[in-house]
Amino acid sequence: MKGGAGFPFGWTLVGLGVLIVSILAGVTTGAASVSAVDIGRHALGLLPVGVESPLTERQEALLVELRLPRVVMGALVGALLATAGGAYQGVFRNPLADPFLLGAAAGAGLGATLVMVFGAEFFASPRTMIPVAAFLGALLGVVAAYLLGSAAGGGGTAALLLAGVAVSSFLSAVQTLVQQMGVDQLQRIYSWLLGGLGRGGWDDVRLVLPYAVVALTVLLACGYLLDMLALGDDKAVSLGLNPVMVRLVVISAASLATAAAVSVSGLIGFVGIVVPHIVRRLVGSNYRAILPITVLLGGAFMVLVDIVARTIVSPAELPIGVVTAFLGAPFFLLILRTTRHRST
Secondary structure: OOOHHHOOHHHHHHHHHHHHHHHHHHHHOOOOOOOHHHHHHHHHHOOOOOOOOOOOHHHHHHHHHHHHHHHHHHHHHHHHHHHHHHHHHHHHOOOOOOOOOOOHHHHHHHHHHHHHHHHHHHOOOHHHHHHHHHHHHHHHHHHHHHHHHHHHHOOOHHHHHHHHHHHHHHHHHHHHHHHHHOHHHHHHHHHHHOOOOOOOOHHHHHHHHHHHHHHHHHHHHOHHHHHHHOOOHHHHHHOOOOHHHHHHHHHHHHHHHHHHHHHHHOOOOOHHHHHHHHHHHHHOOOHHHHHHHHHHHHHHHHHHHHHHHHHOOOOOOOOHHHHHHHHHHHHHHHHHHHHHHHHO
16 A cells, blocks of 8 residues: 555555544534534535535534534644654654653643643743643653663663653652642642543644644654664764754654643553554554654544543543553553564
């Protein structure tokens, strides 16, 4: 299913189709039934084609104000976390690199928590500063994990993983301390930490969209550079590439993607390790192919996980982070076992 220059256009169309189907499933699934046909007729009714919308005012409000922004947010968050994971794996040449395991998510969580607790004292609009603080925290987390892993074990898989766990634990401990300083915000922060999409509606979409566009654009543009880095630094330099600058750009963009997702959805683990590995199985090791398909399948994955989270114990709702942990933990162990076998 490959096109010119090795780019798998067939898999890209498959990914787009899966994303569209998942979005339709997301907006039609729930306690109040709204069929895909009715949604299609409603969309046509917005155009000057003479089709009347079959939806009642209540159904229209449910669709436009609740389900649609939640599905769009799920697609954005999934695309951001999955693509960040794929980029981290490429830049560190490590199959276990992931925003959640590498300290980026914990750092973003700490930055966001600091603004939630103390932001009102320093900023006129604390909510708009959450993504910025989350980005700085994510960058701090991933750089600390990389430096610690490199010092301890040369940047190998085991060393980087252990460093990420250590950094995440430390940042989480600091975050817990900050939470105790803001008792009034404790319930809000705790709910946010478990991960979820049904909070801010279109306001959250508007808040995260500019950061998402910048981060994903940069990461997609760096696919070819990641392929060159995979050849080794010496080879990359001989081809005119500056490996240090490429790593700085990719790490910054992946950290921005992580921060944007965490700032509106909370801590959702394993997306950045599950989706890129599935894509790699489908299309191979070419990052020019891996990253765009990861954007599509990452968005679809999160929308489908959100459907499970809000229906499996209906009328209650599971935090999305719980569902991704159930799915991702066994997957992570499988990847870890495969990596060990290849290294021995």
